Amino acid sequence: MTLHEEIVSMGRHASTASRKLATLSARRKNAILQAMADELEDRRDRILEANRRDMEAGRAAGLSGAMLDRLELTGSRMESMIRGIRNVTALKDPVGIKISRWIRPNGLEIVKVRVPIGVIAIVYESRPNVTVDAAVLCIKAGNAVILRGGSEAIHSNLALADALQAGGTREGLPEYAVQIVRNTDREAVRELCRLNEYLDLIIPRGGEGLIRFITETSRVPVIKHYKGVCHVYVDESADLEMAIRICENAKCQRPGVCNAMETLLVHERIAERFLPRMAQVFRRHDVELRGDEKSRAIVRDIQAACEDDWYAEYLDLILAVRVVPDLESAVEHINHYGSHHSDAIVTGSEKAARRFTNEVDSATVYINASTRFTDGGEFGMGAEIGISTDKLHARGPMGLEELTTYKYVIYGNGQIRE
Amino acid sequence: MTLHEEIVSMGRHASTASRKLATLSARRKNAILQAMADELEDRRDRILEANRRDMEAGRAAGLSGAMLDRLELTGSRMESMIRGIRNVTALKDPVGIKISRWIRPNGLEIVKVRVPIGVIAIVYESRPNVTVDAAVLCIKAGNAVILRGGSEAIHSNLALADALQAGGTREGLPEYAVQIVRNTDREAVRELCRLNEYLDLIIPRGGEGLIRFITETSRVPVIKHYKGVCHVYVDESADLEMAIRICENAKCQRPGVCNAMETLLVHERIAERFLPRMAQVFRRHDVELRGDEKSRAIVRDIQAACEDDWYAEYLDLILAVRVVPDLESAVEHINHYGSHHSDAIVTGSEKAARRFTNEVDSATVYINASTRFTDGGEFGMGAEIGISTDKLHARGPMGLEELTTYKYVIYGNGQIRE
Numbered sequence: 038m039t040l041h042e043e044i045v046s047m048g049r050h051a052s053t054a055s056r057k058l059a060t061l062s063a064r065r066k067n068a069i070l071q072a073m074a075d076e077l078e079d080r081r082d083r084i085l086e087a088n089r090r091d092m093e094a095g096r097a098a099g100l101s102g103a104m105l106d107r108l109e110l111t112g113s114r115m116e117s118m119i120r121g122i123r124n125v126t127a128l129k130d131p132v133g134i135k136i137s138r139w140i141r142p143n144g145l146e147i148v149k150v151r152v153p154i155g156v157i158a159i160v161y162e163s164r165p166n167v168t169v170d171a172a173v174l175c176i177k178a179g180n181a182v183i184l185r186g187g188s189e190a191i192h193s194n195l196a197l198a199d200a201l202q203a204g205g206t207r208e209g210l211p212e213y214a215v216q217i218v219r220n221t222d223r224e225a226v227r228e229l230c231r232l233n234e235y236l237d238l239i240i241p242r243g244g245e246g247l248i249r250f251i252t253e254t255s256r257v258p259v260i261k262h263y264k265g266v267c268h269v270y271v272d273e274s275a276d277l278e279m280a281i282r283i284c285e286n287a288k289c290q291r292p293g294v295c296n297a298m299e300t301l302l303v304h305e306r307i308a309e310r311f312l313p314r315m316a317q318v319f320r321r322h323d324v325e326l327r328g329d330e331k332s333r334a335i336v337r338d339i340q341a342a343c344e345d346d347w348y349a350e351y352l353d354l355i356l357a358v359r360v361v362p363d364l365e366s367a368v369e370h371i372n373h374y375g376s377h378h379s380d381a382i383v384t385g386s387e388k389a390a391r392r393f394t395n396e397v398d399s400a401t402v403y404i405n406a407s408t409r410f411t412d413g414g415e416f417g418m419g420a421e422i423g424i425s426t427d428k429l430h431a432r433g434p435m436g437l438e439e440l441t442t443y444k445y446v447i448y449g450n451g452q453i454r455e
Numbered sequence: 456m457t458l459h460e461e462i463v464s465m466g467r468h469a470s471t472a473s474r475k476l477a478t479l480s481a482r483r484k485n486a487i488l489q490a491m492a493d494e495l496e497d498r499r500d501r502i503l504e505a506n507r508r509d510m511e512a513g514r515a516a517g518l519s520g521a522m523l524d525r526l527e528l529t530g531s532r533m534e535s536m537i538r539g540i541r542n543v544t545a546l547k548d549p550v551g552i553k554i555s556r557w558i559r560p561n562g563l564e565i566v567k568v569r570v571p572i573g574v575i576a577i578v579y580e581s582r583p584n585v586t587v588d589a590a591v592l593c594i595k596a597g598n599a600v601i602l603r604g605g606s607e608a609i610h611s612n613l614a615l616a617d618a619l620q621a622g623g624t625r626e627g628l629p630e631y632a633v634q635i636v637r638n639t640d641r642e643a644v645r646e647l648c649r650l651n652e653y654l655d656l657i658i659p660r661g662g663e664g665l666i667r668f669i670t671e672t673s674r675v676p677v678i679k680h681y682k683g684v685c686h687v688y689v690d691e692s693a694d695l696e697m698a699i700r701i702c703e704n705a706k707c708q709r710p711g712v713c714n715a716m717e718t719l720l721v722h723e724r725i726a727e728r729f730l731p732r733m734a735q736v737f738r739r740h741d742v743e744l745r746g747d748e749k750s751r752a753i754v755r756d757i758q759a760a761c762e763d764d765w766y767a768e769y770l771d772l773i774l775a776v777r778v779v780p781d782l783e784s785a786v787e788h789i790n791h792y793g794s795h796h797s798d799a800i801v802t803g804s805e806k807a808a809r810r811f812t813n814e815v816d817s818a819t820v821y822i823n824a825s826t827r828f829t830d831g832g833e834f835g836m837g838a839e840i841g842i843s844t845d846k847l848h849a850r851g852p853m854g855l856e857e858l859t860t861y862k863y864v865i866y867g868n869g870q871i872r873e
Contacts, residue, residue, distance in 0.1 A: 056816065059814075060814060141834075145824055145828060155816070155846060238846075238847060252651070253674050256671050258676060258845070260847075286872060290872055372474065394862075394864045395477070395478055396474065396477075396478060398474065401862065401864075401865060402862060402865065404864075404865065405867045405868055406563055406865055406866075406867025406868075406870040406871075407867075407872055410563060416565060416863075417557065417559060417565075428655050428656075428860040429572070429655070429848040432862060433862070443850055444812075444818060444819065445819040445851050446819075448822050449822060449824025451694070451700060451823055453705075453824075453827070454704060454708055454827035454833070
């Protein structure tokens with residue numbers, strides 16, 4: 038069987054499975070999730086052994102310490118995956134919910150009802166826990182899932198996916214509901230991108246290169262975020278204490294994530310009072326500051342920023358700083374250089390807040406709060422499959438509801454069109 | 456300027472316009488629409504003159520009578536376009552509506568608010584009224600629009616789009632909010648498909664070839680329907696009078712549209728009573744029937760159907776007929792051969808209705824009503840930009856709401872993440 042035939046066959050099987058999955062009750066799906074969690078527990082040693090093989094291969098291939106850390110499964114990481122499944126079990130099933138309902142003058146009753154999307158492919162890198170998290174969310178929302186993880190985690194991913202399918206099968210999970218692509222070459226991703234006959238959605242998670250490749254190749258709809266170049270804009274009317282607390286949190290609490298601040302924008306009327314104090318706080322956290330001329334005239338140890346810095350997602354203790362003449366310039370900067378992810382204003386003015394939230398074209402816009410809250414858990418969604426900076430279907434954190442679509446069910450008693 | 460540079464420049468201008476459009480009030484947008492309608496009235500003669508040039512070129516190029524009819528603008532068609540604009544003016548503005556709102560334990564208030572998508576391209580063929588309908592709906596929902604009609608209607612389209620932009624500008628429509636691509640080669644469509652930096656959505660309307668080309672080429676999200684292969688399934692428990700009325704309407708009332716029935720499925724237990732009477736009705740309408748062996752054993756003048764007939768969108772007085780052993784086979788037939796558009800069951804059984812609507816994977820599923828109701832107007836949306844057989848973002852008839860997305864606006868008072 039060629040790679041093409043293999044992927045097409047996976048798609049066909051997933052499609053059949055998805056039709057069965059779509060009709061399962063919430064109770065049935067929860068029993069399946071429960072059995073998946075039990076099976077992971079039962080196979081714990083086997084899974085850890087598979088992970089050791091990946092770790093050895095990774096060490097031999099010279100993976101960095103950070104990558105090895107992301108790859109490694111431990112007893113406590115297994116427990117946290119299993120706890121994650123039980124959390125998803127507790128979430129409300131979105132399938133079958135009536136989104137709206139109305140009756141037409143001719144008596145037709147139109148019901149817009151939430152249904153699964155169908156077949157979803159998740160393409161990701163290194164972390165094996167994505168295998169479990171993504172599969173479980175897709176199944177809970179009634180979708181079949183095709184998983185394609187990175188080569189470095191292939192043994193772990195196969196062991197995990199096998200356990201999920203085997204456990205689920207005991208409780209009525211259709212065959213081929215959870216499949217894993219064994220081929221870890223880029224060519225396999227290309228085949229998935231062409232599988233529009235069977236695949237309804239691809240969600241890529243990983244580096245910008247992978248995501249860009251999929252976006253530019255795919256005939257299947259893609260929901261993604263490239264990166265998080267998040268801004269905090271400190272307005273002239275900001276409460277300075279609050280601004281310092283928010284900026285410290287947005288930059289330093291966890292700098293390696295997509296909702297951390299990468300650029301600080303400061304209104305020029307407040308810059309001389311705010312920047313020296315803020316710089317002192319950042320110094321304590323060893324944050325490297327790269328600023329425009331105006332900011333460097335105020336704080337002398339800020340390095341010179343170049344054009345690339347305004348586009349940069351550092352994911353590190355580095356921050357770009359710019360002094361802007363007004364709110365309009367801040368908005369323009371964010372819309373031009375940003376990634377439409379999460380941006381905040383700190384302000385005492387309701388009018389400024391309204392302009393900022395209306396005009397900044399991002400998935401989440403904050404007034405007087407840290408950008409770090411863009412997260413399915415923090416939003417109260419209970420779980421998250423990813424964050425979308427796209428505008429179609431889902432924007433911002435994506436939970437169970439975003440893994441569904443709707444259909445119209447129309448009840449008549451013989452109506453015909455005149 | 457190369458074609459590539461021209462399209463990129465249009466995209467950049469549209470993007471700037473879209474940011475201004477997004478902040479316009481409902482009242483402002485309605486004044487713009489009103490001025491557009493007035494301008495069409497004022498320029499009526501000029502527009503009809505442009506259309507005459509297209510008609511002459513069309514006749515010289517040997518366009519069919521049906522195509523010339525679709526291309527032609529008349530006084531009454533102009534009036535109907537203008538009335539269409541006034542109807543859209545009366546519709547409720549979806550922008551700014553709070554979809555949901557909740558407060559987190561830490562006091563953060565999360566508001567999910569409806570906003571415009573941004574820049575939308577509409578790629579269509581022949582009918583010049585699409586220029587007006589599509590532009591007006593996009594603008595009402597706060598989006599900039601790039602229109603790309605067919606070569607045969609280029610003079611009409613340019614005259615119409617010029618009138619819309621000029622009229623709108625008097626009431627504050629941003630420059631470049633309505634643009635038309637002058638190049639009518641396929642290469643211009645390809646350039647639009649690559650414009651993912653500025654374009655948020657492409658909606659193709661036209662033949663399957665055009666739509667397939669865009670789907671397979673585009674890096675920009677596409678919402679579409681290829682075709683409408685719609686089914687009516689007459690269940691064993693159907694009220695036969697009702698079934699005959701619904702099937703007659705679904706096939707004959709307007710056979711050339713996407714929500715007309717193309718295949719009739721009949722439960723074998725009812726076929727001998729139903730098919731002869733149904734065939735008689737179809738004979739009166741000169742409908743050509745193409746059936747499987749079982750149907751031909753019952754009604755002798757049904758021609759033999761081949762495999763292709765089950766996939767066919769005839770858009771004509773031709774109907775494929777199949778006798779099925781049970782509801783399950785009907786569902787399988789529809790999911791396999793259909794186009795996920797509109798499918799109906801005629802039944803007296805609630806259980807059969809529930810199974811059918813749960814298992815048929817289509818945008819709209821009907822119980823005891825004609826498939827002909829799949830239409831924005833019939834749904835009460837007031838207007839329609841198209842019908843989606845996709846599953847992401849919009850499914851079924853697409854009105855104003857489907858031309859919007861959402862953002863999260865989050866109100867805090869200094870919250871930081873622990």
